[in-house]
Amino acid sequence: MDGSADFPEGTSVKYAGPRDYRTQGRHAVFPETDHDDCERFNYLAHVNRYIRERIQPRIEDAYNARVEPKFVAEKGRKPKDRTEARKLLLTEPMFQYYSAFRRANMEQRQQAGRWVALRQAEALAAKAAALTDGDPRLQLNPDLKIPKYLVDVHHHCMPGSYYEENFPGDVVNAANYDCGFFVTNGGAEGQEWLDTVGTAIAETLQAKFPDLKPKRILDLGASLGHNAVSLAKMYPDAEIVAVDAGAPMLRYGLARAKSLGVDNVTFVQGDVADLTKEFGDESFDLVTSYILLHEISFPAMKAIFNECYRLVKKGGVVVHSDIVKNSDQVSVCEQAIRDWDTHYNNEPFHALLRELDQHDFFLQSGFSEDGFFRASSASFGHTALDGRSTPEESALGGVMMVGAIK
Numbered sequence: 470m471d472g473s474a475d476f477p478e479g480t481s482v483k484y485a486g487p488r489d490y491r492t493q494g495r496h497a498v499f500p501e502t503d504h505d506d507c508e509r510f511n512y513l514a515h516v517n518r519y520i521r522e523r524i525q526p527r528i529e530d531a532y533n534a535r536v537e538p539k540f541v542a543e544k545g546r547k548p549k550d551r552t553e554a555r556k557l558l559l560t561e562p563m564f565q566y567y568s569a570f571r572r573a574n575m576e577q578r579q580q581a582g583r584w585v586a587l588r589q590a591e592a593l594a595a596k597a598a599a600l601t602d603g604d605p606r607l608q609l610n611p612d613l614k615i616p617k618y619l620v621d622v623h624h625h626c627m628p629g630s631y632y633e634e635n636f637p638g639d640v641v642n643a644a645n646y647d648c649g650f651f652v653t654n655g656g657a658e659g660q661e662w663l664d665t666v667g668t669a670i671a672e673t674l675q676a677k678f679p680d681l682k683p684k685r686i687l688d689l690g691a692s693l694g695h696n697a698v699s700l701a702k703m704y705p706d707a708e709i710v711a712v713d714a715g716a717p718m719l720r721y722g723l724a725r726a727k728s729l730g731v732d733n734v735t736f737v738q739g740d741v742a743d744l745t746k747e748f749g750d751e752s753f754d755l756v757t758s759y760i761l762l763h764e765i766s767f768p769a770m771k772a773i774f775n776e777c778y779r780l781v782k783k784g785g786v787v788v789h790s791d792i793v794k795n796s797d798q799v800s801v802c803e804q805a806i807r808d809w810d811t812h813y814n815n816e817p818f819h820a821l822l823r824e825l826d827q828h829d830f831f832l833q834s835g836f837s838e839d840g841f842f843r844a845s846s847a848s849f850g851h852t853a854l855d856g857r858s859t860p861e862e863s864a865l866g867g868v869m870m871v872g873a874i875k
């Protein structure tokens with residue numbers, strides 16, 4: 470299993486691994502990183518790639534060679550669904566090895582990013598404050614009740630998740646998220662600013678709806694604005710409103726956007742399941758989200774789809790970019806592996822999005838069948854977020870856009 474079988478003698482191998490961490494885009498609030506920090510991030514990104522590209526595919530081999538035949542011999546049938554398949558995988562050394570290695574990689578990624586951000590916590594807060602104090606484009610709401618499903622989870626092993634702050638003006642959690650995302654996406658090429666999604670969304674909408682010229686765009690669950698800033702660059706004449714529950718994300722987000730010379734994004738603290746106090750009906754031409762839905766509880770999901778319908782104008786578009794429902798082309802073993810994040814990566818709702826048809830949610834919230842669409846775009850520019858794709862997903866790296874025009 471040294472991988473040499475993939476490269477028969479005489480094969481010329483082009484480097485396809487992670488780029489160097491030093492190529493990561495730097496802005497005014499990006500944490501300072503020394504030699505050892507950079508090499509730690511490089512090492513962890515390489516390990517992440519290795520786990521996903523070399524170890525993960527071997528699990529299905531082991532499942533087909535050992536796990537399923539043993540089950541069939543005992544029960545006289547194949548495992549009926551991904552839940553049964555996952556329980557069987559728990560006894561398979563290849564899955565155990567993969568799972569322990571992947572969990573350790575994520576914990577190390579979080580600790581690496583957090584260490585970098587924590588040791589300069591005050592300096593980062595001061596830099597963010599200098600760029601955002603008194604700026605009306607930062608609208609925080611200290612009375613906001615953070616949804617319980619967010620408070621209860623340290624998402625993907627990230628201590629304090631997106632919202633925790635330990636002193637006034639704290640931006641540590643945002644800085645950690647930003648500087649360590651390199652590891653999470655395996656040092657993907659073309660992701661210096663982690664901004665290819667907005668490009669993909671804009672290109673897709675321009676091709677599908679050439680008359681759509683959004684003047685006001687709402688980005689839900691915007692975090693520190695990777696997607697919102699990307700949209701702002703694609704639509705320089707539009708006003709982008711980036712909403713998130715986490716104040717550290719928003720402070721850091723505005724400071725980051727301004728230091729990148731992007732001036733058309735306003736960062737608003739709010740609960741995207743209920744924005745009635747913040748915005749009136751039909752306030753936006755375009756409503757987007759990027760990797761929000763897989764972190765949402767079922768009741769909040771319904772509320773968010775209803776809010777999207779309320780907030781978008783007639784003729785406007787709502788589009789969500791995230792992992793999508795398992796199709797029946799996906800083997801039960803593959804489906805079981807996809808549920809890894811739910812069970813071992815503090816992403817309890819990940820599996821929900823693998824079984825939920827967004828089509829139904831769009832229609833139930835008021836959109837018509839005619840207006841519904843699914844899209845893919847090569848411009849997503851990074852390999853699958855969870856490393857695995859159906860054929861249709863793989864065209865765009867495992868993430869799809871699902872949307873509707875009103």
Ligand SMILES: C[S@@+](CC[C@H](N)C(=O)[O-])C[C@H]1O[C@@H](n2cnc3c(N)ncnc32)[C@H](O)[C@@H]1O
Nearest residue numbers: 631690691692695696713714739740741759760
């Ligand atoms: C994976 S991040 C999204 C990344 C982001 N869209 C980007 O472009 O980088 C998920 C975000 O959703 C936010 N979130 C989840 N539920 C929310 C809610 N009900 N209201 C507001 N924000 C929410 C979290 O605070 C977190 O920042």
